[in-house]
Amino acid sequence: MNKLNLLYWICTGLLALLMTLSSVPNVLSDPEAVAFFQHLGYPAYLLPFLGVAKLLGVVAILVPGFPRLREWAYAGFAFDLSGALYSFIAVGDPPSMWLPLLVGLSLVATSYFLNRRKRSKPASLAANAPLPAYS
Numbered sequence: 001m002n003k004l005n006l007l008y009w010i011c012t013g014l015l016a017l018l019m020t021l022s023s024v025p026n027v028l029s030d031p032e033a034v035a036f037f038q039h040l041g042y043p044a045y046l047l048p049f050l051g052v053a054k055l056l057g058v059v060a061i062l063v064p065g066f067p068r069l070r071e072w073a074y075a076g077f078a079f080d081l082s083g084a085l086y087s088f089i090a091v092g093d094p095p096s097m098w099l100p101l102l103v104g105l106s107l108v109a110t111s112y113f114l115n116r117r118k119r120s121k122p123a124s125l126a127a128n129a130p131l132p133a134y135s
Contacts (some may be wrong), residue, residue, distance in 0.1 A: 004117060005118065008114035008115060008118055010113045011111040011114060012061060014087075015104070015108060015111050016061065016062055016105040018058060018107065019055075019058050019077060019104075019114070020054070020058050022054065023051040023054035023055050023058075024028050025047075025051075026047040026051025026054070027052060029044065033047055035049060038088045039091065040088070042087075052058055053076060053092065054080065057073035057077055058073075059084075060073035061073045061111070061115075067119065073101075074108060075111045077104075078108050078109075081104045082103045085098055085101040085102070088101065089103055
């Protein structure tokens, strides 16, 4: 396994872990998650929806063979985390509360960038390959 692949799977694994761990309380409508969600000004009925969406996004980034679906999952994670960051800042939560969201956003960006790089690498190698000789 080359360095690019290893770095991609480390970042993607951490991203998948982060999103899975944040989705479980949402899916279960944990009382602490409901209270926190209401602190941000959102209705509790959105919690299970967001939790399931995050779990589906994790599946989409881990299962090979669906590049367009993976792109949508990365976009969804970016929207989720940036919306959460904005909400934390808007209600006046201190940076210690929203700093982990920046870590999540950096994992999304790094995993996305490495995924794009990993997918384009074989194409660039093929472009540099010599043309076949025709007789």
